[in-house]
Amino acid sequence: MPRVIPLADARRSTPPLVGAVPDVEPSGLLADTRGRMLRDLRISVTDRCNFRCVYCMPKDVFGSDYPFLPHADLLTFEEITRLARIFKAHGVEKIRLTGGEPLLRRDLERLVAMLAGIGGLDLTLTTNGSALAAKAADLKAAGLGRITVSLDSLDDTVFRAMNNVDFPVARVLAGIDAAARAGLAPVKVNMVVKRGVNQHQILPLARRFRHSGHILRFIEYMDVGHTNGWRMDDVVPSAEVIRTIDRELPVEPIDPNYPGEVAERWRYADGGGEIGVISSVTRAFCRDCTRARLATDGKLYTCLFATTGYDLRAMLRDGHSDAEIGSYVAAIWLQRADRYSEIRSENTVALPKIEMSYIGG
């Protein structure tokens, strides 16, 4: 007899899963309704950020009165680590810590060490880089493998305007240097390109990171959340980014590192290194998406654009066993059918969405 676990979701009143949760022995081979395996887990360790990037956490929404989650609602490091083990047993190979700004979570190095202690996981982190110069060496020592730094402009005036808290670009660049020195390599640098805002920074960033050993990646601006007022016209398609670079610095495509890699890889024809483009809007990669997302309060989402989260924190705090939680995760994954980016249109923009800072970017 399958065990019945109540599937109440704290965010929505409708139970999201159909039927009872059968026992699923962890085999590492969970495939969803489209044959996509569970391989990656993104964990948002805080919904807070010290930046107010205009396209992500605009100040008029995320002001001083914004109700960020109280500390008691956050998963503890012990809870995160326990879930990480359960997810690993079901096939997860890579964990990315994110947020909000993950380096704002106090003692994050302790969590990194706990996750590294699980063994066999590719452990990485995405940061705005503001605290990286101070923390890179400790993160590496704790067992972090690699790091991705978001950087939307080299021009200090543009950068300060985009983060909207007047944060100087030089400190992020110092953070990138510190990460490389600490051995968190290759450092990936992600630039979200928004038309009319930072498009003119594509070439300066390309020039800066050529021959650096870092991998610069350009990300299409997406309609995440509700607060950024997204319009298709704001998107600079990856093809346009590549044309812009190629005119001055010829590039050629290279093979993916593995099937279904999200970034398309290119290299400078003169040996200057590698760049990537992430075409989340113009070439949706839902077909190959193997990613689950654990929000700051322990709700599990199976798509960046999902609106229903499954409350794993309630299961942890209600005394369920690892086997029960694992079976619940498996049931969620087995029923997964999301492919938002493939069906995105001007009409889907208005659908309810979850903010990226909470679900984890």
Ligand code: SAM
């Ligand atoms: N605070 C960390 C950081 O800055 O990298 C991690 C969280 S942040 C939400 C993760 C990434 O999502 C950043 O690179 C950010 O630029 C990107 N991002 C946020 N909103 C986006 C959007 N609407 N479209 C594309 N990327 C977005």
